[in-house]
Amino acid sequence: MIPTSRLLALLVSAVLVAGACSTGGAATSAPPAESPTAVPAATPDPDDLLALVKTAGTIRISTDPNYAPQSVLKPDGTYEGFDIDVANKIAAGLGVKVEFITPGWDTITAGSWGGRWDISVGSMTILADRTKVLDFSVPYYYTPAQLAATKASGITTLDGFAGKTICVGDSTTYQYWLEGTLDPAIKALTPPAGATAFKLPTDQNCAEAIQAGRTESDGMLTSNTVIEQAIGAGVPMVKVGDPVYNEELAVAIDKSGPPHADLVAAIDKIITDMHSDGTLKALSEKWFGVDLTTKVGE
Template sequence: MHVRRLAPLALLTVLGLLAACGDAEPESGSGGGGGGGSSADPAGGTVCETTDAEGDLLAQICDKGVLTVSTDAAYPPQSRYVPKEDKWEGFDIDVATEIANRLGVDIAWETPSWDVITAGGWNGRWDLSVGSMTPTNDRQEVLHFTEPYYFTPSVVLVHEDNSTIQDLENDLDGKTIGVCAGCTYEQFLDKSLDIQGFEFDFVVDDATIKGYDTDTTALQDLALGDGTRLDAAMTSLTVAQGYVDEGNPVKIVGDPLFYEPLSVAIDKSADLDPASLVEATDQIVQEMHEDGTLTGFSENWFGGTDLTKQQQ
């Protein structure tokens, strides 16, 4: 495995995320997620009941009584919108909903494209991104990040008929590989991925990178046939395993190429000062680690696996 060490979580706290992607419907909405989470008020009341924030972004959210969160409507099991039931569900949905609960407000959703989220300059259209975002160094220039709320292995898939791609350090060289455009997988393949506290072994050379709007679209092209449009695809283990489990004709090969931390993001250029919201959200993430809430969400959505612990 190409496991990389992460610097202490505190280094990512209040720094100022590509694993998920998405440009999907609906544009906005409200409601909570499902799936085994806690929604109990922390001891001493919610953040909005106890904060002395005034005139800043946190105060505005508390006054409105609504936290607006950007996420992906087509990135199961992390997040998905189910039109027939008018319901949001997934790991990221539960995490975001619990953050809203502990702030003491309702939640609403926005689904902008991934490149818009990662670029910053949100103009107040949403308050947080809870979309499995990696705090790459370039994103830290425009976004604040909490400590990671979970960590995912990045894996390679091929069509089930493929027998030539097995050794990932050699067999992927020169191949056409599908990824979500602008995600960390693309940066890994073009050898530009840079995250404070991580070192990467860029073992794939001269790949033809084909970018998609989201990981699942790349996987759909891979499923068309071995080499029909793609030789392989990269995504998180969680998305990959879910796609395999649905009966699609693809398979995971080799060990993870790298592990990445995934964090909640907040726009540095928000019209109102975001500092107290960053601090409050980071504290909530820490508490959710400590009280087992994140572990429960992870085990519920990822087949009993706890991905909230840092890989060494």
Template sequence: MYIKKFALIAASALALMAGQAMAGETLDRVTSSGKLTMSSDPEYPPQSFLNDSNEMDGFDVDVGKEIAKRMGVELAIVTPSWEVITAGGWAGRWDMSVGSMTPTAARAQVLNFPAVYYYTPASFAVHTDSPVATLEELNGKVIGTCGGCTYDAYLNKDLEIDAEGAPPFEYQVTAGEIRTYETDTNAFDDLRLGDGVRVDAVFSALPTIQEAIKNGYPLKVLGEPAFYEPLSVATDKGDDEFDAKIAEIVGEMHEDGTLKALSEKWYGVDLTTVE
């Protein structure tokens, strides 16, 4: 049975923030300039990537474009590193992150998460030549993942996902060594060199692994997903009006089926709900 938490999340966030609303510097800047600036990753397909026309494309990019459209402004995209985005204190360099970010307790100290827009399964993958067939066999292995992300936190057994609607999970793998990378693609590049050449496995979003396989990477997915992540639009702290507007728009996109259609376009399935 599917649990549709997004409407409750968006409505609750909107009600809370509307009650606390104050003059919004970010919202004023966006509306007066006619431009909404979003941070993104150029190497995170199918969420965000540079297409053959050298333009940003992907699920997250389409979500950002739709948010800007409903605000009545143009979308601009910048590509700072993930560590810089999650550190907060953006100082107006960009206005929001639609970057498949999990709203963890640690991140909530420096960022706000006004609207969950989809959920994604986190999975392990090995080289097609690997004899490893179960998650248990990954114990003690060298596992590659993105640095400073939720997959890194999971491998360090320090992951806290406290967003409403997040399913519970257990730590099923104890890595012998965790090798971190700037992007998931870099981890895939090392694994494609061969089983155990640099890493024994990678840990990433299942849709990202599947996209890599579709693009010729010799990977195979192991077992069931380790956990499901609620993924949210992120904003810098300090503008409740802007957060309320984001929550309102994303709530509408859930209700009218826009997010479902975008998910099916990029993933072939509806990831806007979880089982």
């Protein structure tokens, strides 16, 4: 038998050994994992068009002064329309003012702007050929291309335009469709057999020609928004058939100008945010009476 005093001594020794082992284990435990290192934000390019625009405090935007309801120059020298509102929202998002420039449409789509303006907010369709000379933002809205016939022509169907003349704006997708050169990536109906294009500088000039009683064409092809506006203003014509195709419309920037990756990214974010928060939908309903900010089929 072990004496009581001896037993107590053994117990005290065991406790001390266990404590020492426990302390030693804690000292050799693995250190906590380090937090991942944050990726630094990209440094803005001081030579990018975004930096140049911000330094100037103004962004120069090309638009059409006669393309209601997208854009129109008012008698007081100010502009209004859907594209104008979008342009002003983009400028506000960039923290700068707007100066509107009004070159010809064929000049805008040809690229090589020579620094005369910074971007185009003019309902430009994204086309493969245009991407050779222009860069584009994400689309800000979508429009159907619509045929309309003069009331005098008596045409009521798409086939009724066979062998007839249709007025279109120069260097537009409407001209390309009639001539069979529209970007094949755009799903479109087949043009009427033998139909030919009568070109004027802008789509609105076609409506004005019909309103004036000119007889060079039997109708016109343009955005449904312009057709609706013209008919509402009393132009003697009627819509014919369903839209012949749909267009994705975006902001354009000249490839031959200053670097502009930062500006494109900034504009893309502004447009995406306006899609998300309903701003573009509200502007579309204001000017067109319908939401054209969702791609057809989605």
